[in-house]
Amino acid sequence: IESHAIYFPHTPYQSQKMVIIKVLQGLRNRRNCLIESPTGSGKTLALLCSCLAWQQKKKEIYQAQLEKLRQEMRAREQEADDCCHYDPRRAA
Incomplete structure (x- = not known):
């Protein structure tokens, strides 16, 4: 219902x-x-089930965004390591 x-x-x-x-x-x-x-018409159950579904969907969206940010950070860290690698044995 409503994509939830x-x-x-x-x-x-x-x-x-x-x-x-x-x-x-x-x-x-x-x-x-x-x-x-x-x-007795089930208001409480309908309210709880809809709120929990909304909360779960939000959680999934935030987790996906967080994972994307983590991947971007890992890629940038790797780029920085590749670009600016310092080896003290080669320093003059």
């Missing part, structure tokens, strides 16, 4: 799907959400 992998313990009701979509939209847009639904 939602882990739900059973098939969600239509009202729960709507809550999930609205919560994900609110999180994406950094907006507050007001959820109103009858008692």
Whole structure:
């Protein structure tokens, strides 16, 4: 849903799907959400599952960005080592 992998313990009701979509939209847009639904309709479960899915996706994005930066740093370190290698035995 909304390009997120939602882990739900059973098939969600239509009202729960709507809550999930609205919560994900609110999180994406950094907006507050007001959820109103009858008692026992699964609001809490839908809210938790959507928030956890959003958090997991953000974590994956940040980890990928961090790994890319690490690779760039390793490449730059290697370039610096190759370019500026100092061998004290050859120094005059």
